[in-house]
Amino acid sequence: MTSCVLGEMIKRNLITLFVIIGGTLWLAETVSAAGGEHGGLEPFVLLGVAVILVAAKIVGEVFERLGQPSVLGELVAGIILGNLVLFGFSGAEALKTNVVIAALAELGVIILLFEVGLESNLKEMKAVGISAMLVAIVGVIFPFFLGWGVARFFIPDEATLGHIFIGATLCATSIGITARVLKDMGKLGTNEARIILGAAVIDDVLGMLILAVVSGAIKAAASGTTLAVVDVVIIAAKAIGFLIAGILLGQFIVPYLFRGANRFTGRGVLLAVSLSLCFFMSWAASKVGLAPIIGAFAAGLILDEVHFEHLDDHTKHDLEHLLSPVSSILAPVFFVVVGLKVDLSVFARPELLGFATALTLAAIVGKQVCSVAALEKGLNRLSIGLGMIPRGEVGLIFAGIGATLMLPDAQGVTQPVINSATFGVVVIMVIVTTLITPPALKWSMAGSKR
Amino acid sequence: MTSCVLGEMIKRNLITLFVIIGGTLWLAETVSAAGGEHGGLEPFVLLGVAVILVAAKIVGEVFERLGQPSVLGELVAGIILGNLVLFGFSGAEALKTNVVIAALAELGVIILLFEVGLESNLKEMKAVGISAMLVAIVGVIFPFFLGWGVARFFIPDEATLGHIFIGATLCATSIGITARVLKDMGKLGTNEARIILGAAVIDDVLGMLILAVVSGAIKAAASGTTLAVVDVVIIAAKAIGFLIAGILLGQFIVPYLFRGANRFTGRGVLLAVSLSLCFFMSWAASKVGLAPIIGAFAAGLILDEVHFEHLDDHTKHDLEHLLSPVSSILAPVFFVVVGLKVDLSVFARPELLGFATALTLAAIVGKQVCSVAALEKGLNRLSIGLGMIPRGEVGLIFAGIGATLMLPDAQGVTQPVINSATFGVVVIMVIVTTLITPPALKWSMAGSKR
Numbered sequence: 001m002t003s004c005v006l007g008e009m010i011k012r013n014l015i016t017l018f019v020i021i022g023g024t025l026w027l028a029e030t031v032s033a034a035g036g037e038h039g040g041l042e043p044f045v046l047l048g049v050a051v052i053l054v055a056a057k058i059v060g061e062v063f064e065r066l067g068q069p070s071v072l073g074e075l076v077a078g079i080i081l082g083n084l085v086l087f088g089f090s091g092a093e094a095l096k097t098n099v100v101i102a103a104l105a106e107l108g109v110i111i112l113l114f115e116v117g118l119e120s121n122l123k124e125m126k127a128v129g130i131s132a133m134l135v136a137i138v139g140v141i142f143p144f145f146l147g148w149g150v151a152r153f154f155i156p157d158e159a160t161l162g163h164i165f166i167g168a169t170l171c172a173t174s175i176g177i178t179a180r181v182l183k184d185m186g187k188l189g190t191n192e193a194r195i196i197l198g199a200a201v202i203d204d205v206l207g208m209l210i211l212a213v214v215s216g217a218i219k220a221a222a223s224g225t226t227l228a229v230v231d232v233v234i235i236a237a238k239a240i241g242f243l244i245a246g247i248l249l250g251q252f253i254v255p256y257l258f259r260g261a262n263r264f265t266g267r268g269v270l271l272a273v274s275l276s277l278c279f280f281m282s283w284a285a286s287k288v289g290l291a292p293i294i295g296a297f298a299a300g301l302i303l304d305e306v307h308f309e310h311l312d313d314h315t316k317h318d319l320e321h322l323l324s325p326v327s328s329i330l331a332p333v334f335f336v337v338v339g340l341k342v343d344l345s346v347f348a349r350p351e352l353l354g355f356a357t358a359l360t361l362a363a364i365v366g367k368q369v370c371s372v373a374a375l376e377k378g379l380n381r382l383s384i385g386l387g388m389i390p391r392g393e394v395g396l397i398f399a400g401i402g403a404t405l406m407l408p409d410a411q412g413v414t415q416p417v418i419n420s421a422t423f424g425v426v427v428i429m430v431i432v433t434t435l436i437t438p439p440a441l442k443w444s445m446a447g448s449k450r
Numbered sequence: 451m452t453s454c455v456l457g458e459m460i461k462r463n464l465i466t467l468f469v470i471i472g473g474t475l476w477l478a479e480t481v482s483a484a485g486g487e488h489g490g491l492e493p494f495v496l497l498g499v500a501v502i503l504v505a506a507k508i509v510g511e512v513f514e515r516l517g518q519p520s521v522l523g524e525l526v527a528g529i530i531l532g533n534l535v536l537f538g539f540s541g542a543e544a545l546k547t548n549v550v551i552a553a554l555a556e557l558g559v560i561i562l563l564f565e566v567g568l569e570s571n572l573k574e575m576k577a578v579g580i581s582a583m584l585v586a587i588v589g590v591i592f593p594f595f596l597g598w599g600v601a602r603f604f605i606p607d608e609a610t611l612g613h614i615f616i617g618a619t620l621c622a623t624s625i626g627i628t629a630r631v632l633k634d635m636g637k638l639g640t641n642e643a644r645i646i647l648g649a650a651v652i653d654d655v656l657g658m659l660i661l662a663v664v665s666g667a668i669k670a671a672a673s674g675t676t677l678a679v680v681d682v683v684i685i686a687a688k689a690i691g692f693l694i695a696g697i698l699l700g701q702f703i704v705p706y707l708f709r710g711a712n713r714f715t716g717r718g719v720l721l722a723v724s725l726s727l728c729f730f731m732s733w734a735a736s737k738v739g740l741a742p743i744i745g746a747f748a749a750g751l752i753l754d755e756v757h758f759e760h761l762d763d764h765t766k767h768d769l770e771h772l773l774s775p776v777s778s779i780l781a782p783v784f785f786v787v788v789g790l791k792v793d794l795s796v797f798a799r800p801e802l803l804g805f806a807t808a809l810t811l812a813a814i815v816g817k818q819v820c821s822v823a824a825l826e827k828g829l830n831r832l833s834i835g836l837g838m839i840p841r842g843e844v845g846l847i848f849a850g851i852g853a854t855l856m857l858p859d860a861q862g863v864t865q866p867v868i869n870s871a872t873f874g875v876v877v878i879m880v881i882v883t884t885l886i887t888p889p890a891l892k893w894s895m896a897g898s899k900r
Binding site for chain 2: 287
């Protein structure tokens with residue numbers, strides 16, 4: 001019988017013994033050489049994602065209890081993680097530079113915008129199309145010239161094309177932050193939300209055109225020539241031509257695609273086919289130089305019109321229902337990663353603060369003007385203006401491209417169009433516009449009645 | 451009024467115009483220089499994931515209609531994609547080597563095993579613990595010695611430690627394939643499934659120990675010494691000591707973790723905290739040299755015992771419900787990526803086919819013996835044996851480690867323990883064991899009554 005008792009003890013503890021593996025960071029370090037790596041994923045990524053998710057949910061919860069949007073909490077969680085000097089395992093630096101975590105973050109914002117597209121109604125968006133177009137145009141022109149002027153005032157020694165480039169970094173609204181706040185507040189169905197989202201899509205297109213033209217002009221100037229008007233027209237025509245061709249083909253293909261998918265019976269076909277379309281259009285958008293999220297948003301808008309009644313057992317949970325868990329995990333990764341990139345030490349460079357303050361004001365004020373351009377009556381114009389403020393990753397990407405372009409300055413010395421000081425200024429502008437939008441928008445959408 | 455008609459036309463087409471972006475692969479190539487890259491994600495990944503998902507669902511559907519498990523279809527979809535010589539965009543090679551796609555695949559199998567752990571019942575698994583342990587031990591010993599013998603027969607000139615290493619590649623069952631088939635068939639609740647899953651976890655641990663010991667012996671031999679028994683004991687004691695320490699800490703921490711999470715109100719807290727635990731334990735498992743999926747399976751088993759009644763609005767959809775969409779997207783990515791790695795040209799090397807056939811038979815026969823060791827009566831022992839067959843990525847990883855270890859052969863020439871020919875043999879063994887398991891297991895679980 002003792003063997004039976006022993007057997008029982010072993011039984012009770014055996015699986016448990018092999019079952020709970022984790023829990024001891026320090027012990028792990030001491031035995032990490034015991035075996036080989038399994039598979040292609042760095043184990044650090046698993047730990048990093050776990051830390052990001054826990055931090056996002058904890059700080060997000062704190063902000064929600066303070067009456068702030070949880071997305072702001074996620075940004076702050078990222079800032080805290082990114083600026084912790086004594087960050088144990090492998091350091092925050094690895095979180096910032098890891099390519100897989102960056103990819104998960106980008107997939108997160110792509111899926112978020114796909115979700116926002118699904119919740120937006122194409123017909124209702126078309127109804128505010130003219131307003132969105134006007135808001136976008138005004139919202140590109142004003143910040144562009146304001147930024148140009150600010151740059152001319154603060155760095156007069158740089159070449160004029162450098163000033164123009166800084167103006168270009170202020171053009172495109174970062175749709176992710178605004179979309180998330182509107183979504184969390186359940187305001188995606190309002191006219192204001194439709195105008196903001198439509199305008200943000202259009203101003204990304206306009207921003208891309210400006211970037212292409214200014215970059216072309218700088219490359220021409222660097223080789224001692226100037227950009228001909230015909231080149232500008234060609235750049236613009238190529239991108240717009242691609243968009244139109246994409247539309248025509250997309251309108252034919254998507255209904256067939258889903259008519260085919262309707263015949264499938266396997267698990268998860270609806271989600272897989274929808275996400276494939278989302279990823280495909282994101283890829284196509286990036287191929288014409290647009291942000292992938294614009295393609296994802298567009299894919300969501302198209303699918304909103306397609307019906308899936310006879311798809312499979314999972315149909316009773318519709319697509320938005322299936323997407324929700326995916327996006328509730330990946331979208332916070334994006335916002336934490338955006339926060340990670342915020343190096344608080346740029347705020348400690350007093351020589352840049354004047355320029356940064358002026359550029360940030362230009363970014364904010366420039367977009368407030370655009371709300372006047374909306375045609376509909378009874379709009380909450382303040383919310384439209386506030387919703388267009390965040391520049392997020394698009395501004396950073398523009399600045400990053402500027403850092404790779406060389407140009408002779410007023411003294412004829414060849415320099416990058418965006419040097420490290422100017423880059424810091426753009427980063428501050430991006431941080432401030434990103435951080436003020438969630439609380440400002442929440443306040444204006446909930447409180448003001450104008 | 452013409453301006454109004456024009457306005458109407460613009461209105462109708464404006465948003466549509468900026469909305470459908472994709473659809474034209476060739477056009478995209480011609481304008482890809484127009485703008486800059488947005489963000490850190492290579493756009494190719496988006497296209498690659500879209501292609502993988504569509505291929506997985508199409509071929510999976512075909513196989514299901516033929517009465518085969520869809521996972522086999524996903525493997526075949528990967529083999530087709532990976533061996534298409536005329537594969538348009540950027541080639542299949544990029545799909546195989548892209549680090550982000552590899553990471554998504556690994557996250558897919560991690561989440562799948564987490565899901566399987568959640569569906570498994572810890573108490574019921576403990577009830578078959580002794581059987582699982584015995585099945586695992588027999589299922590490691592027989593293939594190990596059979597593989598050793600086969601290697602000794604076919605490559606007698608290699609060093610004995612090389613033969614032993616090949617035996618080691620046959621030890622560990624790849625739990626992913628079997629778990630997926632059992633899950634798709636709704637058989638996770640059977641005693642056979644519990645024994646297979648328990649034994650697969652344990653034989654990964656045993657396989658890891660054998661790998662560590664054999665690798666240690668090879669390193670010692672390469673430096674002209676032999677491995678002392680005390681070193682073997684230290685290697686084993688370290689890993690097992692870590693497991694026990696992990697258990698004790700895990701049992702204390704997890705209930706507190708979820709008691710804390712219960713107080714949160716934000717969106718997706720349940721899923722985020724659960725996945726964080728899953729990723730954390732996967733990371734911890736990899737730190738002691740186990741496959742991350744073992745940690746994920748363990749995390750699922752633990753959480754099965756924790757209750758979340760008061761968590762948030764989403765509680766009515768329990769955790770399995772929230773995980774289902776995530777895993778229905780990522781798990782197929784894993785199986786397609788496994789298929790991608792299958793280079794069909796290894797089958798065209800006749801000089802290896804004898805060795806490969808013998809090693810594959812050793813792998814299959816060796817695991818059939820283990821089913822006799824299960825104690826319970828009335829078991830479908832054939833299914834247990836068949837379920838233990840697939841070696842999958844664990845065998846490939848062992849072979850990959852062998853390729854980095856150097857050893858003098860019988861003539862005293864220093865060579866890698868696993869050279870490219872032997873690696874090809876191991877790859878064939880992995881392919882065949884992976885491909886035959888789904889249909890064999892489906893047939894034996896559904897059909898046989900023995």
